[in-house]
Amino acid sequence: xxxxxxxxxxxxxxxxxxxxxxxxxxxxxxxxxxxxxxxxxxxxxxxxxxxxxxxxxxxxxxxxxxxxxxxxxxxxxxxxxxxxxxxxxxxxxxxxxxxxxxxxxxxxxxxxxxxxxxxxxxxxxxxxxxxxxxxxxxxxxxxxxxxxxxxxxxxxxxxxxxxxxxxxxxxxxxxxxxxxxxxxxxxxxxxxxxxxxxxxxxxxxxxxxxxxxxxxxxxxxxxxxxxxxxxxxxxxxxxxxxxxxxxxxxxxxxxxxxxxxxxxxxxxxxxxxxxxxxxxxxxxxxxxxxxxxxxxxxx
Ligand SMILES: [Fe+2]
Numbered sequence: 001x002x003x004x005x006x007x008x009x010x011x012x013x014x015x016x017x018x019x020x021x022x023x024x025x026x027x028x029x030x031x032x033x034x035x036x037x038x039x040x041x042x043x044x045x046x047x048x049x050x051x052x053x054x055x056x057x058x059x060x061x062x063x064x065x066x067x068x069x070x071x072x073x074x075x076x077x078x079x080x081x082x083x084x085x086x087x088x089x090x091x092x093x094x095x096x097x098x099x100x101x102x103x104x105x106x107x108x109x110x111x112x113x114x115x116x117x118x119x120x121x122x123x124x125x126x127x128x129x130x131x132x133x134x135x136x137x138x139x140x141x142x143x144x145x146x147x148x149x150x151x152x153x154x155x156x157x158x159x160x161x162x163x164x165x166x167x168x169x170x171x172x173x174x175x176x177x178x179x180x181x182x183x184x185x186x187x188x189x190x191x192x193x194x195x196x197x198x199x200x201x202x203x204x205x206x207x208x209x210x211x212x213x214x215x216x217x218x219x220x221x222x223x224x225x226x227x228x229x230x231x232x233x234x235x236x237x238x239x240x241x242x243x244x245x246x247x248x249x250x251x252x253x254x255x256x257x258x259x260x261x262x263x264x265x266x267x268x269x270x271x272x273x274x275x276x277x278x279x280x281x282x283x284x285x286x287x288x289x290x291x292x293x294x295x296x297x298x299x
Contacts, residue, residue: 008261012268014294015126015144023144024158029169029179030214031186032222034114034129034137035245040217041116041127042241044094044106045234048077050216051209052202064120066273072096072104079106081233082281083240087259088112088266090244091292092237093281103279107272107292110241112248112260119273123154126271133171135222138179141210146270146294182211190215268295 001007010016015023030037040046052074066072076096083092089110096104109117109126117126128140143150143158150158166178184190184207192215197204203212231239248258260266272292276284285292 009264012264014268015142018144021149024155025142026159027138027140029181030137030139031218033134034131037137037217038114038129039238040213042110042237044108045079048073049202050212054200064122066121066275072098081236083237087263090240101277103276105274105276105284109269117269117271119271121273124270184211186218269293
């Protein structure tokens with residue numbers, strides 16, 4: 001699209017460069033505004049609630065994350081967030097306090113304008129949200145392992161959309177598109193089960209984390225009136241993203257192209273989680289820089 005002299009180089013996303021057997025990609029319809037669902041993807045605080053089993057002793061082991069993940073997120077539900085602006089958007093760390101000398105760190109990225117990469121210490125997940133219209137978007141999920149082929153279990157667990165067929169989906173203006181729509185959706189209240197909610201899972205939804213995510217971001221209305229919200233300290237990453245997007249929009253109005261379009265190497269990022277005895281964001285990030293931004297040298 002656009003004039004040839006303005007075409008950017010292809011972003012050097014690591015997930016796009018690994019062999020096929022090291023990644024899984026899927027796409028699904030999200031029935032709300034693209035930025036509303038992206039804000040949910042970027043938020044790290046909600047894992048302590050929305051995706052939490054009520055009894056962590058019965059929690060499935062989430063192989064993607066560090067051991068004791070479920071204990072950490074259940075114990076500290078108010079992570080302290082630190083955002084560091086980067087050329088591609090930002091990386092931020094969510095720090096949870098474990099015991100006296102251990103912190104659970106979750107490093108997430110926002111890659112402007114619409115990509116999020118969330119933590120994992122094995123396979124790494126991310127999503128790119130593309131607007132369809134104001135009230136609908138398409139979420140492309142990717143999961144990759146930087147160093148080895150995904151196991152059959154990992155591939156199946158991350159490829160939930162594989163069995164869903166493309167079906168016609170009518171937009172508000174009458175235009176019909178093909179989309180994969182989850183069987184758990186607004187029409188059936190995401191099949192919420194109040195007994196499960198009382199006894200097993202905080203959400204009461206027997207589905208995947210993306211389905212729990214959509215239950216929150218879709219049912220608040222396709223475009224929530226943000227003048228009525230009250231952001232808090234757990235929202236500093238979302239605040240930073242909104243400010244950067246507004247600045248980018250104003251720059252474009254003035255004819256200033258995003259520098260990121262000419263920096264394909266800047267896209268080499270990975271979400272990352274780690275337990276550390278260090279509680280200082282900059283120190284922990286520096287210790288794991290190669291894991292969080294596995295860059296080739298910039299030209
Ligand atoms: Fe989530």
